[in-house]
Structure formats: C-alpha cells, structure tokens
Amino acid sequence: MTDLDPRIASIPDGWAGRAPSRKPLRIMPAELFNRSYRPAPDAYLHVAPLRRPPLPLLIACGVIAAVCGLIVWGALAQAGTTPSMQGPMPFIVAAGFGVLGLFFLLAFVNAITASFTRGSWANRQCVAFGTNGVAIRLQGFDFDVPWHEVTAVRATRRKSAGKAPALVPVLRIERGMEHWDLQPAVIDADPVLLYSALHYYWMHPEQRVALGTVATPQQLGGGPQG
Structure with missing residues (x-):
C-alpha cells in the first residue's frame, strides 16, 4: 500500500485490531531494564512489552x-x-x-x-524509548536506534506472504533501508498509544528531555511501576 508522509501522524481504520491491549506504557529505570536486556543508553525507558504466544x-x-x-x-x-x-x-x-x-x-x-x-516482567521482549532513542529487544535480536537515525514511524499495513496475500497491520520503525515491524496484536500495551508516543517524540526533539523524568508516563497513560 502507498504510505502517507510519515511526518504526519496517521492511523488507518481498524489498524489496532478487534481486541488490542489497553494497558499503559510502563516506566523502567535503567538498572532494572539492564538486568535482563542489553543495556540501553537512557536513565529511564518507557516500555511496551510483547504478549505471550497464545x-x-x-x-x-x-x-x-x-x-x-x-x-x-x-x-x-x-x-x-x-x-x-x-x-x-x-x-x-x-x-x-x-x-x-x-x-x-x-x-x-x-x-x-x-x-x-515474555512471561516475567524482568525478561520481556519489548519496544522501549527514552531520551536518546528507541530500544528494540526481540528474541535473539537487540537494536538501539538513536532518534536522529529514525527516518519514519508508521502505523501501516504490509502484504503478507502466500498465494493470497493479505494486508497485515504493523507498527513500523524505520532507519534508512532497515525497518522493524510489530503487529499491534502482539504488543502488550495500547498500540495506538505506543505509535502516538513514538511519533510525537520523533517529531518533537525539544520534548524528549521529559522522557528522563517519572512524570511523563502519566501523560502517556502509564505511571511508575513498582
């Protein structure tokens, strides 16, 4: 499908699916995040974990x-x-x-x-973001993408493989020719909230300093987690 200008926030109708998560993003200090993931270059990270396989x-x-x-x-x-x-x-x-x-x-x-x-909070695969950029932690793959290297954040659809390809909704984070796709159904946080937050902080670098505080999660729908 033809994507709109990625600088313009846009969510296609029905993109989040029939039963998306309504959970807020969570905040994790670096000490807790780094116990299980490859360390990320932020003091605080706002985290959207992935759901367990059904x-x-x-x-x-x-x-x-x-x-x-x-x-x-x-x-x-x-x-x-x-x-x-x-x-x-x-x-x-x-x-x-x-x-x-x-x-x-x-x-x-x-x-x-x-x-x-994905089962315990300390060992979940996730997408997280902080003052410096986006941390993508998947099974066997770790990526840190600084904000200045992000070239697009999209709520879009991609063609699935097969004889009768369908359009599958994905949250896509792009860095030049690279991209990472996550289906809204596998995100254990509100996918619309996650897309909106990622897009907002990608487009508003002057606001990223707030990501280093514990006040921001309330603005994103979450709060400090114990």
Whole structure:
C-alpha cells in the first residue's frame, strides 16, 4: 500500500485490531531494564512489552508434532512387515511426516521459549524509548536506534506472504533501508498509544528531555511501576 508522509501522524481504520491491549506504557529505570536486556543508553525507558504466544498455538503445535512423530514411528516399525508396506513407500511417508513434525516441533520450542522470555516482567521482549532513542529487544535480536537515525514511524499495513496475500497491520520503525515491524496484536500495551508516543517524540526533539523524568508516563497513560 502507498504510505502517507510519515511526518504526519496517521492511523488507518481498524489498524489496532478487534481486541488490542489497553494497558499503559510502563516506566523502567535503567538498572532494572539492564538486568535482563542489553543495556540501553537512557536513565529511564518507557516500555511496551510483547504478549505471550497464545495458549491454543502452543497446544496445536505440540499436538501436531506429537502426531507426526507417532506416524513416523508407526511407518518405520511396519516397514517390510506386510505386502502393502514393502518397498520405499513407508520411508517416503516417514520422511514426509518427519519433516512436517520437525517444523511444528521447532515452532513449539520457539513458542515455549518466547513464552518464558515474555512471561516475567524482568525478561520481556519489548519496544522501549527514552531520551536518546528507541530500544528494540526481540528474541535473539537487540537494536538501539538513536532518534536522529529514525527516518519514519508508521502505523501501516504490509502484504503478507502466500498465494493470497493479505494486508497485515504493523507498527513500523524505520532507519534508512532497515525497518522493524510489530503487529499491534502482539504488543502488550495500547498500540495506538505506543505509535502516538513514538511519533510525537520523533517529531518533537525539544520534548524528549521529559522522557528522563517519572512524570511523563502519566501523560502517556502509564505511571511508575513498582
């Protein structure tokens, strides 16, 4: 889709989804933030954590991986025992379901890992911002983007992969040719509030000094967290 001038704050209709989080942004002093994340260059950070993967997804991936494992075991155990199980067919079946099972097993392990890393406040993946810039902490990836390097903050939609691509809403932070996308549904804070705050402080550098105080979270809808 064609994006508007990123300097103009704009949120497409329905961008936040049907059941977005209404939680406020949280404030964390650097000492607490740096216990679990790679240190960020700010004394205080205003944090939007990510949600845990949904429980039905965990269960579905685990069940499918287990069923595929049973099919592989059964095919190999029965290979050569009956006329219908002669030849390469049992091994082809085992290989096919083995690959499928491995895919869902990896997805299950990844979801479990994400559940732990997002599960406790001290170990959450997040997007945070402070006086100096934006800190992006994802599973296995850490990025610090100074405000002067941010080239756009957008509430937009991107095309999903597949034969019938759909437009997926994302919060996009851009730095030149690089960008980071987060779907509003995975943000465990109000995504509209997060976009509005990021865009405001990107466009108003003279106001960023307030991000180093504990008063700003009330203005953003949050407050000091104990």
